Amino acid sequence: MRLDQFPEEIRSHLIPEPGGELIYRCLSCHAEHSIESLLYTCPDCGSVLLLHDRRFERHKAIGGETWQRIFDYRRMLKIPALKGIYRYHEFIGPVIPLDSVVYLGEGHTPVVEANGILQEKAGIRFFYKNDGQNPSASFKDRGMASALSYINFLIQQGLVDQVLSICASTGDTSAAAALYAAYLKPHVKSVFDDCMKVVEALSEQYNVALLNSKNAWRILGQESYSYEIAQDFDYAMANKVVVVPIGNAGNITAVMNGFLKFFAVGVIDTLPKIVGVQSAHANPVYQYYSQPEEGKRQFVPMTVKPSVAQAAMIGNPVSMPRVIHLVDRYNQAAGRPRVFFVEVSEQAIMDWQLTANRNGHIACTHGGESLAGLHVALSKGFVTSNETAIVDSTAHALKFSGFQDMYFQNSFPDGFAVSPNPALVNQPRYVHPKDLEQVPAPGKPLDKEAFTAFVKAVSGQIAAELGLRKRN
Ligand SMILES: *Cc1c(COP(=O)(O)O)cnc(C)c1O
């Protein structure tokens, strides 16, 4: 729809102007730092940061219902910069002008309801939100769109002239970083050897580099996941449960912060439950919260064991201070416990992933982890069967298909402790009738008689193996 076709009272809100006053806020010493330089940790105390809009309160004047209409109408606009995570511009990156936005088709991933069989197995109504349908096939694109749009903004403001876009990851983060950094081409110097040197130099001081989720801009972009869930369910968050896997804990940080912001302004009137899931092979966040007495909780980094939820195999999550801070705020704002943590076995992750995908989904192993976690949350009573869950499949099934192969071929190394359930193993069955002499091959067709014999023999054997009844 063109701008002049929208209701008059909403028109002035539809195309956002840069606004607000974003600053980095340290979660430990509470110092505030300007966003005009690229910061990853607090210069005063070394702790992690979150981005905060000093003028956030101004959003309350507009009111929750008007915000809902703004986002719903924005959906009809044809402006690329507002088609992705910046549909929620005022909540995602209010200072970023639309012409700095790098949009590659991220966000607004499908929410797909599970079929009856799968819901029955899970014991609850649920939807998968397929974040594997992002451009680089994982949710990391949300954070990367935010981080690179910000860098683009700094370049356009003349605040930086050369940026090395680097990232010391071999997985989903680097795939997303490579994609988005390509759009800063004219200004970005990204020679591989130079990058390696910088990554090395950085990694002497930090165990992580620039574009991983230590970067608060990544968190900001990933908040879009919560905003989309709110919008896709018409902002009705009562009786909703959002289930996410936890690795470095950036994603659950963003999910909590996103819902908190919408709640503060009245875009939603209930905070959904959040269930964070970890594999028993990499479960430091779960361990921390398994101590029920708050005063006795102590964070202990752990040595991880091999996990099929490979992108979440992290023993010392960089966002742990953010999680501790936000779980408190979330539960306080809700007035009751709303964030829960569960652990699942490697076996359960694989079994649930394959069960889901047999029922029409495209969940990655982390999506299997989420679903396994939902099941545990139900059995523990954190969630009840009259609620509705939105389960995060953080990447596409194809990205982690090697684990499915291991499952089907029963070739998991011992460390994983996964053995296949025969009912979930999909192996091709070879059909070759004993008395069949000739089969067609590429470039070698059979004559008519032999071909008829071939069709009859093969279809007959398939029917026999499947126990099909003849039509009368
Ligand atoms: C990064 C990642 C995770 C873990 O997210 P964190 O923000 O590190 O907790 C889970 N699944 C996939 C596919 C990922 O790429």
Ligand SMILES: [Zn+2]
């Ligand atoms: Zn500090």
